[in-house]
Amino acid sequence: xxxxxxxxxxxxxxxxxxxxxxxxxxxxxxxxxxxxxxxxxxxxxxxxxxxxxxxxxxxxxxxxxxxxxxxxxxxxxxxxxxxxxxxxxxxxxxxxxxxxxxxxxxxxxxxxxxxxxxxxxxxxxxxxxxxxxxxxxxxxxxxxxxxxxxxxxxxxxxxxxxxxxxxxxxxxxxxxxxxxxxxxxxxxxxxxxxxxxxxxxxxxxxxxxxxxxxxxxxxxxxxxxxxxxxxxxxxxxxxxxxxxxxxxxxxxxxxxxxxxxxxxxxxxxxxxxxxxxxxxxxxxxxxxxxxxxxxxxxxxxxxxxxxxxxxxxxx
Amino acid sequence: xxxxxxxxxxxxxxxxxxxxxxxxxxxxxxxxxxxxxxxxxxxxxxxxxxxxxxxxxxxxxxxxxxxxxxxxxxxxxxxxxxxxxxxxxxxxxxxxxxxxxxxxxxxxxxxxxxxxxxxxxxxxxxxxxxxxxxxxxxxxxxxxxxxxxxxxxxxxxxxxxxxxxxxxxxxxxxxxxxxxxxxxxxxxxxxxxxxxxxxxxxxxxxxxxxxxxxxxxxxxxxxxxxxxxxxxxxxxxxxxxxxxxxxxxxxxxx
Ligand SMILES: Nc1ncnc2c1ncn2[C@@H]1O[C@H](COP(=O)(O)OP(=O)(O)OP(=O)(O)O)[C@@H](O)[C@H]1O
Ligand SMILES: [Mg+2]
Numbered sequence: 059x060x061x062x063x064x065x066x067x068x069x070x071x072x073x074x075x076x077x078x079x080x081x082x083x084x085x086x087x088x089x090x091x092x093x094x095x096x097x098x099x100x101x102x103x104x105x106x107x108x109x110x111x112x113x114x115x116x117x118x119x120x121x122x123x124x125x126x127x128x129x130x131x132x133x134x135x136x137x138x139x140x141x142x143x144x145x146x147x148x149x150x151x152x153x154x155x156x157x158x159x160x161x162x163x164x165x166x167x168x169x170x171x172x173x174x175x176x177x178x179x180x181x182x183x184x185x186x187x188x189x190x191x192x193x194x195x196x197x198x199x200x201x202x203x204x205x206x207x208x209x210x211x212x213x214x215x216x217x218x219x220x221x222x223x224x225x226x227x228x229x230x231x232x233x234x235x236x237x238x239x240x241x242x243x244x245x246x247x248x249x250x251x252x253x254x255x256x257x258x259x260x261x262x263x264x265x266x267x268x269x270x271x272x273x274x275x276x277x278x279x280x281x282x283x284x285x286x287x288x289x290x291x292x293x294x295x296x297x298x299x300x301x302x303x304x305x306x307x308x309x310x311x312x313x314x315x316x317x318x319x320x321x322x323x324x325x326x327x328x329x330x331x332x333x334x335x336x337x338x339x340x341x342x343x344x345x346x347x348x349x350x351x352x353x354x355x356x357x358x359x360x361x362x363x364x365x366x367x368x369x370x371x372x373x
Numbered sequence: 374x375x376x377x378x379x380x381x382x383x384x385x386x387x388x389x390x391x392x393x394x395x396x397x398x399x400x401x402x403x404x405x406x407x408x409x410x411x412x413x414x415x416x417x418x419x420x421x422x423x424x425x426x427x428x429x430x431x432x433x434x435x436x437x438x439x440x441x442x443x444x445x446x447x448x449x450x451x452x453x454x455x456x457x458x459x460x461x462x463x464x465x466x467x468x469x470x471x472x473x474x475x476x477x478x479x480x481x482x483x484x485x486x487x488x489x490x491x492x493x494x495x496x497x498x499x500x501x502x503x504x505x506x507x508x509x510x511x512x513x514x515x516x517x518x519x520x521x522x523x524x525x526x527x528x529x530x531x532x533x534x535x536x537x538x539x540x541x542x543x544x545x546x547x548x549x550x551x552x553x554x555x556x557x558x559x560x561x562x563x564x565x566x567x568x569x570x571x572x573x574x575x576x577x578x579x580x581x582x583x584x585x586x587x588x589x590x591x592x593x594x595x596x597x598x599x600x601x602x603x604x605x606x607x608x609x610x611x612x613x614x615x616x617x618x619x620x621x622x623x624x625x626x627x
Contacts, residue, residue: 069627106475107474107475107625108471108474108475108625109625109627110625110626128477128478128479129477131475131476131477132477134475136471136475138468138471138472138475140468140471142468142469142470142471142472143469144388144467144469145467146388146392147388155380155384156472156476158376158380159377159380159381159472159473159476159477159478160476160477161376161477203472
C-alpha cells in the first residue's frame with residue numbers, strides 16, 4: 059500500500075531523514091516511534107504529498123506521490139500534528155467542507171459526515187463552534203476530518219499529544235476501533251501508544267530507522283527478550299543461588315517474595331526454573347513470563363545509534 | 374476539475390461576508406460614500422439648473438458619477454486588501470494550510486477558489502456603491518449605458534486589487550504584511566499611469582498608457598467597451614492569480 063525507497067529530506071544543510079526504506083501493506087497498523095526531532099512528521103508530510111523530499115521515492119497504492127499527487131491524496135486521510143480546523147466554523151459544516159474537498163459526491167455528503175461524527179463520537183457537538191471545543195474534542199474533529207471520505211489509508215501524526223489521560227484512553231480506543239477498516243500509520247514518542255494500537259513498529263531516530271519489526275518480534279530480538287516473574291511463599295538465599303546457576307538464566311533480582319529472572323527465552327530454561335523452585339519447596343504462588351519492556355528496547359536502540367552516529371541531525 | 378475551486382470559494386465567501394471585518398469595511402464605505410455623494414446631488418442640481426438657464430446642460434456621468442467612481446476606486450484600493458489579507462496568510466499561520474495541501478485539489482483550484490471568494494465580497498461592496506447612482510435615478514433622467522460600462526470597469530479593476538491582495542497573502546504568514554504589501558502594489562499599479570505623463574519618449578508613453586489602469590478606465594466611463602481594455606484588466610487579474618498558484622505549488626518544495 060505504501061512503499062518508501064531511499065527517502066531523504068534536507069532542510070538546508072540539516073538532514074531530517076536519511077535514506078528511509080520501509081513498506082506498509084494493506085490493512086496493517088504501523089507505529090512510527092521515535093524521540094522528538096527524529097523525523098516522524100517529516101516522513102509523514104512527504105507521504106501525504108504535503109512536501110517534496112530531497113530524494114527518494116514514495117508510492118501509495120501504486121501511484122508515485124510526485125507524479126500523481128492527486129491520486130495519492132484521494133486515498134489518504136491525514137491528521138497533522140496540529141489539527142487543521144477552522145475555529146470560526148461549526149463542526150458539522152467543517153466536516154462537510156472537508157468531505158467536499160476530498161471529493162465526496164454531493165449526494166453522499168450528509169451520510170459520510172454522519173458516519174464520521176458517529177465513529178469519533180462527536181454527535182453531541184455537531185452544531186458547536188469549533189472555537190468553543192476543548193483540545194481533546196478538537197483533536198477528535200481532526201480525526202473525523204481525516205476519516206470523513208473513508209480513505210484507504212489513515213496517517214495520524216501524534217494523535218494523542220496534549221490530551222489528558224482519560225482522553226488519551228478514548229482516542230486509543232477510537233483508533234483501535236478503526237483497525238481493519240483502514241491501513242493506519244501513526245506516529246508517537248510515547249511507548250504505550252504503539253503497544254496499545256500497533257501490530258508493527260518502526261523505530262526511527264535522528265532520521266534513520268533503527269528497528270523495524272512486529273511488537274512480539276521486537277521484544278524477542280532484545281537479549282533473548284524474556285523475563286520470568288516468580289512469586290514464592292518462602293524465599294531463601296539458597297533458592298536464589300540455585301536459580302542463578304540454572305543454565306539460560308542471565309540475571310536475577312529479588313524484591314521480598316518476588317523474583318525477577320532474566321532468561322534466554324528457551325522453554326527448557328523456564329521448565330528448569332519451575333522444577334527447581336518446586337524441588338526447593340519454596341511454595342510457588344505465581345509464575346509468569348513477560349516480554350522485555352518496550353521501554354528498555356527503545357532506550358537501548360535509540361541511545362546505541364546516538365553514540366554510534368554523533369553527526370546526526372539533532373544536536 | 375473546478376469543483377474544488379467552487380468548494381473553497383463558497384466556504385471562504387460565506388466566512389468572509391459574515392466576518393466582523395467585512396461588516397466594518399462595508400459600513401465604513403457606506404459612510405464615506407454617503408458623506409460625499411449626497412451633498413453633491415444637490416450641488417449638481419443647482420449647477421444643472423444654472424446651466425439650463427444659460428441654454429446649456431451638464432453631463433451627469435462626467436461630473437457626478439465620475440467623481441463618485443473615483444472615490445469608490447480610492448476606497449477599494451484600501452478596502453480590498455483588508456478583505457484579502459487573511460485568505461492564505463491566516464491558513465498558513467493556523468496550519469489549516471496543511472489541510473488544503475493534502476486534500477485532492479490542485480494549487481490552481483485553491484488560488485482560483487480564494488480569488489472568487491474575495492471577488493464575490495468585493496462585488497458586494499461595489500453593489501453598495503451602486504446604490505448611489507440608483508438613488509439619483511429618482512431625481513434625474515439619464516441613460517444607463519455609460520453607468521453600466523463604468524461599473525463593469527470598476528468590477529474588473531476590483532478584480533485586479535483582489536488578485537494582488539491574494540498574491541500578497543500567499544507570500545507571507547502575517548496578515549499585517551499581507552495588507553501592507555497589497556496596498557503598496559495597488560497604489561503602484563494606479564500610479565503607473567501617471568508615469569506616462571513624466572516621460573517624453575512617444576513609444577514609452579504609448580506603452581505606459583496601455584498598461585495604465587486609470588487610462589483604460591476612462592474608456593469605460595465614456596460608455597465604450599473596448600476589447601483591449603477588457604482583456605487588459607482580465608489578464609492583469611489572471612496574472613496575479615497565476616503568481617499565487619505558483620507560490621502555493623512551490624510551498625511543497627521548502
Ligand atoms: N521546516 C523546517 N525547517 C528546518 N528544519 C526542520 C523543519 N521541520 C523540521 N525540521 C527539523 O527536522 C528534524 C525532524 O523533524 P520532525 O518534525 O520530522 O521530527 P518529529 O519526529 O516529528 O519530532 P516531534 O516528535 O517533535 O514531532 C528536526 O531536527 C527538526 O528540527
Ligand atoms: Mg512531529
